[in-house]
Amino acid sequence: MGITVAVAGASGYAGGELLRLLAGHPQFDLTVATAHSQAGAPLGRVHPQLASLDMTLGSTDVETLSGADLVFLALPHGESAALAAQLPASVKIVDLGADHRLIDGSLWTKYYGGEHAGTWTYGLPELPGQRERIARADRVANTGCYAVATTLALAPLIASGLIEAEDVVVVAASGTTGAGKSAKVHLLGSEVMSDLSPYKVGAHQHVPEIKQATGARTLSFTPVLAPMPRGILATVTGRPTSCDITSAVVREVLSDAYAAEPFVTVLPDGAVPHTSATLGSNSCHLQAAVDVDSGRVIVVSAIDNLGKGASAQAVQCANIMLGLPESAGLTAFGVR
Incomplete structure (x- = not known):
């Protein structure tokens, strides 16, 4: 038997993607998948793409989960902390929710409401020094989806002094x-098709996470709901610290930062990121430009929000925590 893993919140989109990845993982043995309202349902009825997995969703409780070596918590924000606190210290945990991402508890209260549950190791291995911290951790807070796409584009620019953090x-x-x-009315197919709409403008909960991860001091963030099931395309712009910065210079900074990273690709000059190119993968595609009118530095980032933005990223962190090859069970190649 390999390393036993359990998934709490397996009936959701991120939970289903986790199950798909774990079922194909060479060293993980998926033993438990739990849900709330769907407890007792055959897995194939909830996730038809997983019909060949002969599993029934269990109830989300400590007794069901505590026998695993590693537990993934794919629960709504605010629901992970109480369950995590009851699991044995010997069980490693990767939390896909936001409960333990932020360092400043007052920001949790401001953006999420309620009492902050405390801070865990932040689960973005590509940040300097973070891979080593994850390897030493028993509790890891997986990143937010928008936060991944934005941080990978932005962090090297601020760290190198290429753009202003303000x-x-x-x-x-x-x-x-x-x-x-x-089920939500504004997410019905007839509402979403042929439409783009902004939401949580000026107050999205990933803002403090992005600032914490990148060193940005002032961030204006506008999320947009797009008529597609999966993917994030983020356009990140900043004011350069020098007037002689070119697109080639920006690409060089990004390329140097991610030269050894298996899941981040800086595209060649002239190529543009596509969300479909990252579908089903743990990859992030980046491209840089300098605006000819404003002079602002622009980096465009594409990820699969259920891949690098959630479930695949969680598996990457779990691999590091357990001393496994980081890419085990994952791919950098999309399915387009």
């Missing part, structure tokens, strides 16, 4: 799976 603007479009699986 003037960052992000507009990012996401597929509908980012809003979760519960």
Whole structure:
């Protein structure tokens, strides 16, 4: 038997993607998948793409989960902390929710409401020094989907002094799976098709996470709901610190930052990121430009919001925590 793993919140989109990845993982043994309202349902009825997995969803409780070596918590924001606190210290946990991402508890209260549950190791291995911290951790807070796409584009620019930390603007479009699986009128097919709409303008909960991860001090963030199931395309712009910065210079900074990273690709000059090119993968595609009119530095980032933005990223962190090859069970290649 390999390393035993359990997934809490397996009936949602991120939970289903986790199950798909874990079922094909060479060293993980998927033993438990739990849900709330769907407890007792055959897995194939909830996730038809997983019909060949002969599993029944169990109830989400400590007794069901505590026998695993590793537990993934794919629960709504605010629901992970109480369950995690009851699991044995010997069980490693990757939390896909936001409960333990932020360092500043007052920001949790401001953006999410309620009492902050405390801070875990942040699960973005590509940040300097973070891979080593994840390897030492038993509790890891997986990143937010918009936060991944934005941070990978932005962090090297601020760290290198290429752009000012005080003037960052992000507009990012996401597929509908980012809003979760519960029934909502504005997510009906007839509402979403042939439409783009902004939401949580000026107050999105990933803003403090992005600032914390990148060192940005002022961030204007506008999320947009796009008529597609999966993917995020983020356009990140910043004011350069010098007037002689070119697109080639920006690409060089990004290329140097991610030269050894298996899941981040800086595209060649002239190529543009596509969300469909990252579908089903743990990859992030980046491209840079300098605006000829404003002079602002622009980096465009594409990910699969259920891949690098959630479930595949969680598996990457779990691999590191357990000393496994980081790419085990994952791919950098999309299915377009």
